Amino acid sequence: MWLVLPFVVTVMLAGFIGDEIAGIDFAALSLICWIPFIIIAVFYFLVAFGLFAGRGWARLIAIILAILGLLNFPIGTIISIIILIYLFRADVKAYFN
Numbered sequence: 001m002w003l004v005l006p007f008v009v010t011v012m013l014a015g016f017i018g019d020e021i022a023g024i025d026f027a028a029l030s031l032i033c034w035i036p037f038i039i040i041a042v043f044y045f046l047v048a049f050g051l052f053a054g055r056g057w058a059r060l061i062a063i064i065l066a067i068l069g070l071l072n073f074p075i076g077t078i079i080s081i082i083i084l085i086y087l088f089r090a091d092v093k094a095y096f097n
Contacts, residue, residue: 054095054096055096056097066080
C-alpha cells in the first residue's frame with residue numbers, strides 16, 4: 001500500500017488541479033508526492049535497524065508506532081496488538097536493556 005499510495009495521491013492531485021499548474025507537470029508532482037513517503041521509509045528503516053541492534057530507543061519508538069497502529073482498524077489493530085504483546089514480554093525487555 002505504501003508504494004501505491006504516492007501514485008494514487010499524484011493522480012488525484014493531477015485530476016484536482018489539472019494536468020499542469022504553475023509549470024509543474026505530472027513527473028514533478030509525482031516526485032513531490034513521493035518525498036514524504038521516502039522520508040517515512042527511511043525513518044522506519046532506522047527503527048528496524050535499532051530493533052535488530054537491541055537499542056532501547058528503537059523499542060520505545062516501536063511501542064509508540066504500535067499504539068498509533070491500533071487506530072488502523074481492523075488489520076492494523078490486530079498486528080499492533082501482537083507487536084505490543086511481543087515487545088512487553090520479559091525476554092524481549094531483557095534483550096533491549
